[in-house]
Amino acid sequence: MSTSSAPESEPRTRPKRRLLGSPLLHFLVIGALLFFGEKALFEPEPEVVIRLTAQDIAALEQGWRERNGQPPNAELLQALIDAHIEDELLLREARSLGWHLTDGIVLRRLLRNQRFLEADESISDQALLERAFEQDMDKTDLVVRRRLLERMRLLIASRVRARPPSESELEAFLAENADAFRRPERVDLSHVFLSRDRRGDQLLADAEALGRKLREEGIGPDRARKLGDPFLLAHRIPLSSEASIGRQYGPAFAAEAIRAPEDQWSGPIPSSYGAHMVWVHEKTPAVVPPLDEIRQRVESEVLRERERSELIAHTQSLREKARIVLPETSLATAP
Secondary structure (H helix, E strand, O other): OHHHHHHHHHHHHHHHHHHHOHHHHHHHHHHHHHHHHHHHHHOOOOOOEEEOOHHHHHHHHHHHHHHHOOOOOHHHHHHHHHHHHHHHHHHHHHHHOOHHHHOHHHHHHHHHHHHHHOOOOOOOHHHHHHHHHHOOHHHHOHHHHHHHHHHHHHHHHHHHHOOOOOHHHHHHHHHHOHHHHOEOOEEEEEEEEEEHHHHHHHHHHHHHHHHHHHHHOOOOHHHHHHHOOOOOOOOEEEEEEHHHHHHHHOHHHHHHHOOOOEOOEEEEEEOOOEEEEEEEEEEEOOEOOOHHHOHHHHHHHHHHHHHHHHHHHHHHHHHHOOEEEEOOEEEEOOO
16 A cells, blocks of 8 residues: 555656656757747848947946956956957857757756746746747846857867877977976975973973984984874875975975975974974975876866867957947957
8 A cells, every 4th residue: 555655746746857858858949940940041141240238348347346346457347348259259159050949958947947937837838938039038048158158168179179189299288388297396204293282481492402302312203203292193294295284284384394404303393283393304306297197187288278279269260250349339350
């Protein structure tokens, strides 16, 4: 008898599954293509015009102000306008490819939005989709815009990544950007810790006395650890950069420790926890690793740089074929 509850609950979940399932989307795609296809086939392609109003520019300025707490200067505002124009050009291209009619995420978003607006639950999904397009929801909805822009950028990136960089290209990129791949100086050290909480005003005097004892008696780092206070972190720091040490022990300690000489006691060196006597076991200089060690990282950066360049070139090409209209002025380039 207990098994009867599953069949009763299943019908309640089916409408949602039908809405999100691919068979419905296939139906909607076909319907949308029929609905808009005649216009696309028999009307000439219109001139691409990107028109920004004074209100559009004010919205860009206000958005920057809200995100950063201050208005953009003239250079930043121009960059915001240019980025907006480039987005609009990419969106126009995505629409010319029919993605606003065929992309599953876009269609589900439009249906969900329009279903929320309609009080009559008996209206078909196809009718809701047509109403959403009639209201230009596919042009104004932020999620739809982001999805179409994402697909355009992924398309451009896929073209770039279809051509792997050559060995010579990787070597040249590494040589030109050596500082970005340089492995920083690293140090391997031991330390003896004295606690600020435990010793209070006596911390510095106790640390100096400990330093004299370690040097005069020739006590090495293994024995010296027992002369300090308990410490939650490690007493031995393996080869680490200044930045890595600073994250745990504080930047002041890291700056002194990385410059301490090898095979002798240095300090006391203060940290956010107390004071430390430091013994440096080994230092490795800053070095650019060979390509074979960092090939994947270099290749990723080469492809990322290619993608940026290709996106700039692509949007510039689109811009040269469009007419850009700004408040009080009109900028146009011949197709």
